[in-house]
Amino acid sequence: MQSEQFAAAAGISAELASRWLEPVTEAMERFSIIHPMDQAMFIAQTAHESEGFTTLTESFDYTPQALEQLFPAYFTPQQATALGRTAEQPAQQPQIAERLYGQRLGNLSPMEGWIYRGRGLIQVTGRDNYCRCASGIDLPLLSHPDLLASDTPAALSAAWYFASQGCLACSGDLEKVTEIINGGSNGLADRAVRLQTALTALQQV
Template sequence: QIEKAGCVTKIQQAMFLAQCGHESAGFSVFIENLNYSDYALTQYFRKYFDALTAKKYARKPEQIANRVYANRMGNGDEESGDGWRYRGRGIIQITGKKNYIAFRNWLGRDFALHEMAEDLDLAVSAAVWYWQTNELASLASVEKVTVRINGGTNGLADRVALYRKLMA
């Protein structure tokens, strides 16, 4: 399926595999882990958590998801539960109601949300869709691809190391 993502060269394939490998913890985790400590919340999600708020949300994954993913990516507000419902799944961690709907339309069939974390073919298809839709195969920089996937540079060192290993 990797060719469907536009990954035809070794560089493009290594980039795809490195990013997906990082996002899925070495292809072992297909659902987003949001079980953060208060300290981690203030580091990774500064925009949403000051020290006091982080203490209230620490180690409450569902509440964390609903806060950080509220009112964006097609999700409703914090109370809607969309943040948790549409948290990251698959080998590239597709996130947000808008992305889930777009992926379903691209795939041409419906599926239960939990299937993206349980069905390897679906988890890979979601990554292919994301890569293709966001035209990531044309980017030749691990950092640029990371920002497009992650919104920042979280895990950049690991992504670079995976990419270099795949290119060796």
């Protein structure tokens, strides 16, 4: 795959394509994402999850209103007001992450919800997932979680997750792959457009 083809497949600029071509193609090769449909699906899903290959770390920059609307089980109105972004204060992102992920996903010690927040092209989240990913890509992620916010590990972690969680077994099934990656159908319409864009680009000779 050439840089121009990857840029078209991912719907990104030439500059971003030049940056990401090698990490993504090497990650796909390492985890046997080799058929055009699977490569198109991988590129589409990672492009959606990373906002077009621009975001590698989960943000918790929420307003109080967003916290209440998105996470009503985790924030009372008082907590949302105390932690959310307002004109008077920035969002208290470590505290927000801890409320969302603390004592879940293998996070047990204080602030592990923040330490093991989502990172990578398909955001790995939680101590348990960092541990599994560390074994899958052979990097010390538990002690150095920020590695997943750099390009090559970010791509490797996404390809590892894509392959190890069964996405290759449901090749072409957008809804099923999205459910595996996202846990539901969030952003399905955008993923569908991105998949068709990627397929069209990869089928070009």
